[in-house]
Amino acid sequence: MLYMTKIPLEQEIQSLKPKKFLMWLFIITSCMLFAALTSAYIVYTGGNPTRGIKVQLPVAFLYSSCLIIISSLTMHYAFKATKELQFAKQRLFLALTILLGFAFFASQWIAWTVLFESGAPFVNSNASESFIYVFSAFHILHIFAGIGMMVYTFIKQNKGIPQYRNMFNMELTSLFWHFLDILWIYLYVFLLLNQ
């Protein structure tokens, strides 16, 4: 009997590896998307003095950066807790990360309104400034996907799925979330450099 249970389990664990690889590949496509958008910004702005970002970047973006870095930390703790089989702690930190994710969204929203009021609306004859919204909105879409993954992991854990599954969910989720963290930092630095 032991033998019988071992084989499918091993096979299933085996089959998770290619699935995890899918997440890495997805991250590559995301990277290409943002590389395209930021390159489009560079091609568009291209040394033309009437283009480029002419306003101060909102402080809210700085808050966003802090929030998402903290959320990466909490995500890390959730991951560690999962590895150490401390499930209450896993849920707690996951919940915290989810909240921070929403807080991140709020800070971005504030940044948009501030931008709008400081004379850099989305509909703008200087499209360099429209690009700020595009970067941020595309990133937020990813954030929503990340929050979705966290909620899924949370619920599944609550239902008591096997640990290897739970661990797999956590691995994917945290991988994705840390990527989103780095991605935002890239975007923020890119915007700062082009201010």
Place this chain on the structure above:
Amino acid sequence: MSSTAINHTLEHSGHAHDEHAHHQSFLTKYIFSTDHKMIAKQFLITGIIMAVIGMFLSILFRIQLGWPDQSFPLLETFLGKWAEGGRIKPDFYLSLVTIHGTIMVFFVLTAGLSGTFSNLLIPLQLGARDMASPLVNMLSYWFFFTACVIMMGSFFTETGPASAGWTIYPPLSALPKAISGSGIGMTLWLISMVFFIASSLMGALNYISTILNMRTKGMDLWKMPLTIWALFLTAILGTLSFPVLVAGVVLLIFDRSFGTSFYLSDLVVQGQILPQQGGSPILFQHLFWFLGHPEVYIVIMPALGITSEVIATNSRKPIFGYHAMVYSLIGITVLSFIVWGHHMFVTGMSPFLGGVFMITTLIIAVPSAVKTFNYLATLWRGNIRFTPAMLFAIGLVSFFISGGLTGIFLGNAALDINLHDTYFVVAHFHLVMGSAAICGMLSGVYHWFPKMFGRMMDEKLGYLHFWFTFIGAYLVFFPMHFMGLDGVPRRYYAFTEFEFMKEWLTVNTFISWAAIISALGQVAFLWNFFHSIFYGKRATQNPWQSNTLEWTTPVEHLHGNWPGEIPTVYRWPYDYSKPGSPVDFIPQTIPFSETMSSNFSHDFEGNPEAERIQLEWQKNDEAERLAEDKV
């Protein structure tokens, strides 16, 4: 507990799957199937249907080009207000051209080709039970299907389908007022494309992950068939380039629907000055062609991979220069990202930049030429079996050469000033992409039909189909070179208004006849394909005596592909007519220990033990033979 465990074993080891199959309903088996073989068939049949539609559209606009002044009342019956008085309207003509291009490039030659053969061959030729994520794979098909439905749906709108060309350059595509097709039709085009890109990406990610993680024992990268190499690199191209199209398309959506001005500036439409200022239409071209050029290789590389396989099998010879073939594919993959500017030579780009793109473009012709020469060298003195698949593979080589040559002219920044946007470009890409890739796809269909449906297609109809297609395509596209050299522009509704183009009317009529006849030739294929699915001769397990793994699976499809263990692979896939071997093909699953008479020492590079055993065997063998001679 133990019973669930047993169930698990059944589900995952591929044993005793008949039992499992009983639980499948019609819906999970044929519609929402997660089995890669079924998904491959779904892609193929959808692709064929789209191809028929695309071909039908081309016949409609060929009628306009061939007989511009004549009225065909039948057209009005079918198309209503788009062909009032039996003549196609200019706006609708542009819609036809646009949707024809979109369908052929994306829906047939990208999804239909990669989708079919990646799904079919990657698990089967590599020895995997299914894809990395069968669920994502299924979604990939259904996103594709949705994209098709939305695209075709645009024919049922008041203002008609998109009409800015398959490259949808703004500002034409961005301003609903500019042309009727830029209204709701363009919106649907963009939505459809978003679904299509999602589908392609899901597919591509799955293919890559499967190839890198799920090969059977012994199948190292350098033992993979060239089809897999081609499909692998195609998937990489897609992964890296489709996201860029997303960026381009989304910015276009913002310009259309939100009033931003990424691409728009200084526009006056119908006497009205538009509010958008400061945009750059060239930006769109950069984003589009950064995808667009890799896209043409996404189209041709699977076809090249299929051709490698079919030509080697049917010449009964190892593919010439296996490593060179792989490195050429890699070279094409890398280079195809740095040549996109050759589509933009006349956008006012700096001559220096034009020069850079010219050089990279001419360099990419080198790996393409290497592949061509290797095909010819494989054919050279082969024991050629002219199956329909083989004819189409040879057809691909022919079209790839004749269309590739004109690429060299176009890649020349100075020559392109004359040739850009003329029929010369149309001739170039219909030969090198359209005809060559379609030939590759058809070759694959004829070759793997027995694997897909367990039956054979009719050979005679296959030959008929080939000659109609091959001769037809040359008759249609070859004359276009001369029109292009004379300066006849592409995408014009009628040439009767221009003095210097009037003389081309007879040529246009000729081309239209050729197109109609070769389109009729496709009926032979359609009949053959659909009839053979149900009534074809039953296939044997390995009808072409081929070496690759897919022919070791049973004719009847199983979920999980192999009834028992997945076979192990010992050798490369091209051991055809190996000297010393009593049979003319040695499948990949035969270990070297069973073929002592045909082993070479380079089969064991880096394994001195095996080499020693082989040498010993050869010595013994020789001794035995000498002894026999003495007796």
